[in-house]
Amino acid sequence: MGSNSKQVSEIPIVDLTGLQPSLPSGERWEAAKAAAAAALQSHGFFEAIYPSLSAELRGEMLGRAAPEFFSLPLESKRRSTSEEPYQGYIGQAAPIPYESLRIDAVDSPIAVQDLTRLMWPQGNPTFFNAVVAFAKPLRDLAEMVQEMILQSLGVDQKHYDALVNLTDHGLRLSHYGVPVNQETEIALFPHLDPNLLSIVCQHEIGGLEFQIAGGSWVNAEPSPTSVHVMAGLAFQAWSNMSVRAPMHRVRMLGNEKRFSAIYGTRPSHNSIVKSPEELADAGRGPLLYKPFNYTELVRFLCSKQGMGHSPEDAFNSYCKLQN
Numbered sequence: 001m002g003s004n005s006k007q008v009s010e011i012p013i014v015d016l017t018g019l020q021p022s023l024p025s026g027e028r029w030e031a032a033k034a035a036a037a038a039a040l041q042s043h044g045f046f047e048a049i050y051p052s053l054s055a056e057l058r059g060e061m062l063g064r065a066a067p068e069f070f071s072l073p074l075e076s077k078r079r080s081t082s083e084e085p086y087q088g089y090i091g092q093a094a095p096i097p098y099e100s101l102r103i104d105a106v107d108s109p110i111a112v113q114d115l116t117r118l119m120w121p122q123g124n125p126t127f128f129n130a131v132v133a134f135a136k137p138l139r140d141l142a143e144m145v146q147e148m149i150l151q152s153l154g155v156d157q158k159h160y161d162a163l164v165n166l167t168d169h170g171l172r173l174s175h176y177g178v179p180v181n182q183e184t185e186i187a188l189f190p191h192l193d194p195n196l197l198s199i200v201c202q203h204e205i206g207g208l209e210f211q212i213a214g215g216s217w218v219n220a221e222p223s224p225t226s227v228h229v230m231a232g233l234a235f236q237a238w239s240n241m242s243v244r245a246p247m248h249r250v251r252m253l254g255n256e257k258r259f260s261a262i263y264g265t266r267p268s269h270n271s272i273v274k275s276p277e278e279l280a281d282a283g284r285g286p287l288l289y290k291p292f293n294y295t296e297l298v299r300f301l302c303s304k305q306g307m308g309h310s311p312e313d314a315f316n317s318y319c320k321l322q323n
């Protein structure tokens, strides 16, 4: 661990053991809700203790299905392409030995089946089953955290329903190879995720780090019973800064390749992100962001103009109001 990394005690922990989105109340729910809302406000991330994502599901996905996918020939992997940034399969962007696949609509078995057949025209039930089974508890977790934040903001149920209706669910599988140059520890540069929520599941090999107040980095240690949950920019804007998106990065410290899975919720294609007016009431101050089209935000952040600034400055220049 480098001198600018701190110990894991800097990472808030929220215990979600046994909680379910279909039962969004009760003493344990309230305790987890308070802790999750406080953590996403102060840090933008937390470690969620969540044994529903069992060791078996993790092993099937990250120990077996993901390595099998990434070992396919490049021309197979490239069959999943997209015009939009960070969609489908991306990789081979030397010098960083990184490749990833975003599985869209991962909550729909039909979509997962279509992608599986695109990669393996003869089918691959092991891959299909691993993705569907792994995604289910993560979908529950994302929905619970979104609901906890909305409950704690006290906004009307109609806003929760509207947010759920525009939420897309996706799973990114990532593969980090061993850096060619062992001096280059940074495998994924510091960035903010643009979406609503990201849930990172590491498997055996760590490397994810979050930036905390003061600028230092904390190491998010992998654990077989927990995942790391963080807010993205769309949630930061929607919640009128009641949650904030944290800077994070990936460092490769050893010489073993690494697989991770990032479950992401985000506003659906071309949908408009708009804070509920009532978040400006009750002494919270004015709304900080103007409504924006999510797809266009992502295009802007990935454009030459957007990349020319720090992630935060680029985002603020796109949609922050000058109050």
Ligand SMILES: O=C(O)CCC(=O)C(=O)O
Pocket (backbone or CB within 6 Å): 172, 174, 188, 193, 200, 202, 207, 208, 248, 249, 250, 260, 261, 262
């Ligand atoms: O692989 C990880 O641990 C995190 C990756 C990440 O931050 C991302 O894909 O946005």
Ligand SMILES: [Fe+2]
Pocket (backbone or CB within 6 Å): 191, 192, 193, 198, 248
């Ligand atoms: Fe990220």
